[in-house]
Amino acid sequence: MTERDRNWLTLFATGLILLIVYPFFADGYQLTVIRDALIFGLFAASLDFFWGRTGILCFGHAAFFGLGGYVMALITLNGSVPLAGLVGLLGAIAAAALLAAVIGYFLFFGGIRGSYFTIVTLATGVICQQAAISWSSVTGGDSGLIGIPPLEIDFAGIRIDLGQDLASYVFISIIVAIVVLLLWQLSRGRWGKVLTAIQDNEVRAAALGHNASLRLLLTFVVSAAIAGLAGALYVCMAGLIAPDLSGLLLSTEVTVWVAVGGRGTLLGPVVGALVIQRAQQEISSFNPSLWPLILGLLFIVIVFALPDGVLSIFSRLKAIFRKTEPAR
Structure with a gap:
């Protein structure tokens, strides 16, 4: 294990400890604020998994977030679907992954990269938002959909109502921790190394026998699927969904969260989303403009x-302390 991996695990463990002790000092409202910020952090981590590992920016990533949210809303609002919460989550993941597979297939195998890929995905986000507005008979148009029921989990005869603040906070914290850890394991393994090689020189990676287009497509699909999961979780916690959740503004914000937290770190975008969401809550309460x-x-x-x-502050501080240590 490298020093970089040890640093990452140290920060990850520190974050887990903070999440565990936070409910002892926070009220219900503060728990919901951090819970929603964690969902956006999961969304940011999904973008970072693709952008950070491939160097290609998807500027319409909110399309997958919004699609997952709408699928979850439509399934859970239909009272005839058994196990609606679980079916909704799986449907949201599958729908976002399918959309990414269709778009990514034509782009990656068509040789579209760099800024052209960014422009096409930006247009995709705009189209998805406009479709959500225009298809009012299904999506509710500009008003969106409201009254989305919270998730409920039945396990071994035990029923857990995630409509409660503490239960939903714990559930989202566990989901975010597991997904981020799995993405980190995937990124530091052979898959991540091949993606790094493709990012450095795609022609050389292809010459070594790697199917660069297929690797990029699969990474894009996984990224979109996690974004769809985040969207589904958000609408269950918020109880509503609107076209803005698939639009350009949210795509811009998630890009900022990743950049502020540290692209390519997975953990940094989660921290960036938490910090910015919390700051927005505090500042907007004084002056929204x-x-x-x-x-x-x-x-x-x-x-x-x-x-x-x-997140680079941590490594910079370690470097400073090492320099100030007396020589032995």
Whole structure:
């Protein structure tokens, strides 16, 4: 295990401890704020898994988030579906993965990369948002869908109602921790190494026998599936969904979360989403119009002062302490 892996695991364990002790000091409202921020952190980690490992930015990633949310809403609002919560989650994951597979197949196997891929995915997000607005008979149009029931889990005769603040907080924390850990394991293994090789030189990676287009497609599908899961979880916790959850604004915000947290770290985007969401809550309570200005200034400062994201502060501090240690 490398030192970088040990640092990552240390930060991951620290984050878990903070999540465990937080309910002892927070009220119900604060738990819901962090819970929703964790869902957005999962969404950010899904984008980072693709962008951070391939170097290709998907600027319409909210399309998969919104699609997962709408699928979850439509299934759970239909009272005739048995095990609606579980079916909704699986349907949201499958729908987002299918959309990514269709789009990604034509783009990757068509040789579309870089800024052209970014532009096409941006257009995809705009189309999805417009479809959600126009197909009002199904999606509710501009008003969206409301009254989405919370998740309920029946296990070994025990019924857990995730409509409660503490139960939903614990459930989302567990889901985010498991998914981020699995993505990290996948990224540091052979799959991640091949993606790094493709990012560095796709022609050379193909010459070594790797099917670069297929690797990129599968990574894109996994990323979209997790975004769909995040969207499904969010609408269950919020109880509503609107076209904005698949639009350009959310796609821009998730890109900022990843950049602020540290692209390619998986854990950094979660931290970035938590910090920015929490800051937005506090600042907007004083002056809602002030938040966009502060967010823009924060992004500029991060780009110049911490180009590797706020998570790089940990490694920088370790380097400083090592330099100040007396020589033996």
